[in-house]
Amino acid sequence: MGNGHPMRDRFAAGTQYIGGRLRSGTSGRTQDVVDPATGETVHTYELASAADVDAAVAAAREALPAWAGATPGERSDALHRFAGVLADRAEDLAHTESVQCGKPIRLTTEFDVPGTVDNTAFFAGAARHLQGQSAGEYSGDHTSYVRREPIGTVGSIAPWNYPLQMAAWKILPAIAAGNTIVLKPAEITPLTSLMFAEAAAEAGVPDGVVNIVNGAGRDAGEHLVGHPDIAMTSFTGSTAVGRRVAEIATKSVKRLHLELGGKAPFVVFDDADVEAAAHGAVAGSLINSGQDCTAATRAYVQRPLYDAFVAAVADLMATVRLGDPLDPATDLGPLVSHLQRDRVAGFVDRARAHATVVTGGEAPQGDLKRGAYYRPTLITGAAQDSEIVQCEVFGPVLVVLPFDTDDEGIDLANDTPYGLAASAWSRDVYRAGRATREIKAGCVWVNDHIPIISEMPHGGYKASGFGKDMSAYSFEEYTQVKHVMYDNTAIARKDWHRTIFGDRP
Numbered sequence: 001m002g003n004g005h006p007m008r009d010r011f012a013a014g015t016q017y018i019g020g021r022l023r024s025g026t027s028g029r030t031q032d033v034v035d036p037a038t039g040e041t042v043h044t045y046e047l048a049s050a051a052d053v054d055a056a057v058a059a060a061r062e063a064l065p066a067w068a069g070a071t072p073g074e075r076s077d078a079l080h081r082f083a084g085v086l087a088d089r090a091e092d093l094a095h096t097e098s099v100q101c102g103k104p105i106r107l108t109t110e111f112d113v114p115g116t117v118d119n120t121a122f123f124a125g126a127a128r129h130l131q132g133q134s135a136g137e138y139s140g141d142h143t144s145y146v147r148r149e150p151i152g153t154v155g156s157i158a159p160w161n162y163p164l165q166m167a168a169w170k171i172l173p174a175i176a177a178g179n180t181i182v183l184k185p186a187e188i189t190p191l192t193s194l195m196f197a198e199a200a201a202e203a204g205v206p207d208g209v210v211n212i213v214n215g216a217g218r219d220a221g222e223h224l225v226g227h228p229d230i231a232m233t234s235f236t237g238s239t240a241v242g243r244r245v246a247e248i249a250t251k252s253v254k255r256l257h258l259e260l261g262g263k264a265p266f267v268v269f270d271d272a273d274v275e276a277a278a279h280g281a282v283a284g285s286l287i288n289s290g291q292d293c294t295a296a297t298r299a300y301v302q303r304p305l306y307d308a309f310v311a312a313v314a315d316l317m318a319t320v321r322l323g324d325p326l327d328p329a330t331d332l333g334p335l336v337s338h339l340q341r342d343r344v345a346g347f348v349d350r351a352r353a354h355a356t357v358v359t360g361g362e363a364p365q366g367d368l369k370r371g372a373y374y375r376p377t378l379i380t381g382a383a384q385d386s387e388i389v390q391c392e393v394f395g396p397v398l399v400v401l402p403f404d405t406d407d408e409g410i411d412l413a414n415d416t417p418y419g420l421a422a423s424a425w426s427r428d429v430y431r432a433g434r435a436t437r438e439i440k441a442g443c444v445w446v447n448d449h450i451p452i453i454s455e456m457p458h459g460g461y462k463a464s465g466f467g468k469d470m471s472a473y474s475f476e477e478y479t480q481v482k483h484v485m486y487d488n489t490a491i492a493r494k495d496w497h498r499t500i501f502g503d504r505p
């Protein structure tokens with residue numbers, strides 16, 4: 001297996017992390033990890049079987065009592081050390097993430113890795129601040145309080161677009177709250193999740209608290225979701241797969257958290273700063289080659305600014321440098337795979353029949369031809385109900401459409417099944433404020449698009465799912481609240497017993 005690439009040596013012991021050690025999968029089926037910038041296979045591994053999932057769940061269940069019973073301070077200490085180990089390995093993590101995903105090294109170095117370190121440090125602090133209603137004598141005769149308890153062993157599934165950050169978003173709130181976890185990353189990007197789990201162990205998170213199974217969605221994934229010893233499923237990925245995961249989880253009455261697709265609108269009112277909006281639209285649509293669930297995908301621009309906005313976006317897109325992801329001068333890398341690139345090209349080619357491709361709409365030739373590259377693409381003239389406006393393309397493609405009244409701009413923004421993120425661009429606080437209230441999405445930016453922070457929740461409305469990643473709100477997903485009620489009267493015959501005993505003495 002493999003071909004002498006350093007990634008192969010790094011994971012020679014296997015690509016499953018179960019009970020604190022790397023080991024090989026046992027499915028008998030292999031999966032290549034391909035550098036999408038070159039098409040070169042950098043690692044080949046054996047996928048997890050159902051038996052590997054069972055072993056990971058067993059390890060997580062075994063680790064649960066001690067980890068759930070640790071004090072918040074003990075868990076917090078381990079997470080603080082964990083953040084330190086990740087920071088020490090920043091370069092290795094950034095490099096591996098760039099190679100397995102094709103992300104520009106500038107993005108992994110300045111966004112993926114520091115974001116993950118910060119998230120880890122955030123949950124180290126948050127572990128000691130689980131919130132609940134104060135204890136009190138709400139009935140008059142009893143003292144009531146809530147206990148916030150871990151759910152048990154969590155089974156999580158992640159996508160390929162931000163493998164390290166998605167591992168962090170799934171693992172950190174779960175373990176900070178005292179759960180143990182089995183995570184299944186996307187099969188094409190298995191490596192940084194393993195490095196994340198190894199760093200946790202090195203920081204003192206006990207073996208079995210974090211387990212990684214790298215297996216196929218249809219077998220290892222479904223087996224994990226349906227596993228009777230898993231108490232909760234947290235899934236990030238497409239809405240189509242989310243529906244299937246929900247069906248399986250519902251059958252076994254599991255707690256469910258779904259972070260699904262997005263189709264973020266970008267609404268530019270006619271008093272906006274066009275230069276700021278154009279820069280925001282280009283950066284917000286091209287980040288991670290557009291493979292971002294919150295990426296700006298549909299820009300609605302009020303008629304007076306429309307022409308200037310389209311011209312500015314086209315000019316800026318032409319300045320974006322495609323190149324080797326490991327070169328710090330590269331702005332845009334390839335898509336995650338040739339398959340994804342062809343999928344994106346298919347969307348654009350079908351749109352050509354009824355819309356205008358202003359710039360891009362093709363793969364570059366020359367040195368980049370062997371990689372999964374696709375040029376930044378700007379489309380105008382598409383119908384609101386067309387595929388390119390309604391469906392998640394997940395590539396470096398921005399559609400721009402005009403609108404006339406503020407009402408129309410907001411209606412168009414809300415007119416897809418998705419509701420993950422949106423932005424409104426205006427210098428009028430009342431217009432922007434209205435957009436923040438009326439756009440149905442889990443996040444609305446004003447005069448920006450993309451920034452995320454550990455302290456604030458991330459999650460969808462509508463077909464983008466339910467539940468929150470990051471922030472203290474994620475503890476609502478990863479804990480269950482128990483009401484404890486003590487009688488304070490010591491009276492044998494309580495008033496409310498009249499409902500049964502009537503007025504009998």
Ligand code: NAD
Nearest residue numbers: 158159160185186217221222237238241259260261262293
């Ligand atoms: P995907 O839905 O194809 O796969 C996601 C994960 O599900 C992978 O690990 C895959 O192996 C697994 N899977 C596939 N079939 C399965 C099944 N039948 N049962 C259980 N697991 C299964 O998504 P993707 O292509 O990897 O990622 C892109 C999608 O993820 C986009 O739709 C994007 O919007 C979404 N996403 C959402 C968020 C968010 O926070 N809402 C964040 C990142 C990505």
